[in-house]
Amino acid sequence: MPDVHPADPDTFAERVADNLQQVRTRIADAAARAGRRAEDVTLVAVSKTHPSTAVQAALAAGQLHFGENRIQEASAKFAALRAAHPALRLHIIGGLQTNKARDAVRIADVIESLDRLRLADAIAEATRLEGRTPQLLVQVNTGDEAQKYGVPRASADGFIEACHARFGSALTGLMCIPPADQDPAPHFAWLAGRAARHGLAVLSMGMSSDFETAIACGATIVRVGTMIFGERDKPPQAT
């Protein structure tokens, strides 16, 4: 497990750059093994709980896509960075409260956690008020776990169709987080099948522990935090 500490800025930035290079190499290898092109897999560096110095270190190493799960933290961390780096892309990957939808639409390039009609309503209203529409991914609770985010599997088709009707081409794909105690491959394969059924090109699946498996199953976005920035002090929190 990579170990990074912000205490020594130079070493910290070097480690982030080094970790990023390792992840990129493993993505390229996994893509090659699957007969896929490395360019077809976007690495989202999950910077939640890490300071903006961590994001800056990754930016300096050429990383452009970042993932955050709390809107307030993302706004605070990324406002200045976005102004300085126009190519930066921010993904909101956490469970999203409807009362945060407008802030999310304001700051996000991709919202990966669309999972219920009330949130779809709130996002639709926010896109009207803000005059911008992020890319949207429907999050599916592929393990049908209680108290987990994501639309249950049984409701996925209907919900995806409703979102497509409402958002059109802004709905680009699906996202999942498999149960921690299960083989992720069947979950990834299930999600890939649903995306194909609905003609959706984007598949966000795979984290530090399983991104190579996800790439073998067709992931076009992998969301990697710990392997790039090190362990988080706090557990991830819902927004």
Ligand SMILES: *Cc1c(COP(=O)(O)O)cnc(C)c1O
């Ligand atoms: C925190 C988080 C990640 C990154 O997890 P790591 O195991 O640190 O790579 C990916 N996706 C989501 C939705 C997350 O909340």
